[in-house]
Amino acid sequence: MAVCMGVLAARPALSWLPATTLVLYIFMSTVGFLTLPWAMIGELFPTRVRGIAGGVTTCCAYLFSFAVVKMYPEMKHALDRQGVFCFYGVMAVLGTVFVWFFLPETQGKTLEEVELFFAAPTVVVAATKA
Structure with missing residues (x-):
C-alpha cells in the first residue's frame, strides 16, 4: 500500500500507471488492513466479551472509514493531491510497523x-554483555 501511494505521489508520467497503481492499492488494502478488524474479532477477543468487543470493533472500523472519506476534500485542499498520497503512504508504513510489533501471530495458537x-x-529488555 505504501509503495502504491509513493508511486502516486511521485506523479508518474505514464498515463496507465496511476490507474493501475490505484487499483493495486485497493486490492492490497482489501487483503491487508481492511480485514484486520474483522479478523481480530474471531482471533483475539475472548468468548465472554466477543459479542460486545466485536460490535465496538465494527463500529470503530466503520466510523474511521467514514471519517477518512469525509476528510479527503479538506486534506486535498490543505495538502494537495500528492501530499494526501504521501500522508496515506506514511500511514501505511506506520500501520505495518504497528502490526509487525504489537499484533501477535495467532496461527496455530489456541x-x-x-x-x-x-x-x-510485555517488557522488552535488551541483553547486555557482562
Missing part, C-alpha cells in the same frame, strides 16, 4: 495462548 500473550506484561 485462544487461551493468545489471551496469555495479552495478559502477561
